Amino acid sequence: MSKKVHVQTIINGEDVEFLCEPRQSLLECLRDVIGMTGTKEGCNDGNCGACTVILEGRTVTSCLVLGVEVDGKELTTIEGIADGEKLHPIQTAFLENAALQCGICTPGFIIATKSLLDHNPDPSEYEIRWWLANNLCRCTGYDKIVRAVQESAKKIKAQAGG
Template sequence: MKKTYVSMQLNGEPVEFLAEPSQTLLECLRDTLHLTGTKEGCGDGNCGSCCVMLDGTLVTSCLVLGVEAEGRTVTTIEGIAAGQKLHPLQKAFIDHAALQCGICTPGFIVAAKALLDQEPDPSEERIRLWLANNLCRCTGYDKIVRAVQAAAKEIREEKQA
């Protein structure tokens, strides 16, 4: 089938690519644009490993078509750190041992950032509700919740300073 031309903003930079009509945004990111930080765990929106931001909204990129990204803004795990400086969530995940195998980590960080961007001080219950679409099989989630809480605190303190 004929491919479609797509242009979008990806992690702050303009990109152009060709997508087959049936290709998901996840496939375009990974296979065409070679940004493999976004992971595929299920392909049907139930594990959250492929979470990205699409025009500021958290989506599972396996359920978005590549052609739908035309003219839109996409942020992936590769766009979370500021140059050499890790985002507080990334640092907190390392410091709190919130990852073991690490395959779900990009999705969790992107999803948690989406929460903290709009709610700087979420309760534990709110964090759990927000992240309920992201599966982790290694950690039992305890240290993930603590990492998100610690990162939220750090971001709040950075803003106050």
């Protein structure tokens, strides 16, 4: 068994420290070491997007990042999207538009949407579909997810305007 490494990071704005084996992925560290199971595993090889998190402002599939690589870095996971009891407009839009059925891909989609709208607050449908093509959903056929993202953009704009 290999020696564990000390990692210091910021998750959802809070300082977090943990010990992990060098071979453990960030996904494993989040789920099994820290106990944050909101980030989901669908394939463990970077192809489904269920484990998407925002690392230093960029979306990454956390199964393809090693836990030791986030030392000194900042990340956002699904657990950090809502503001206390108040859901983020993206979360509300996903619920109101029935954009989830089984819900296992939903944390990844919400993170990807957050990242999209941070970069591009007014995306076209094509831009939405292009950006979300890293995330697989098998239940919805994406139609209602696209509507939810369009609705999210509107809600965020209205919030900023008001």
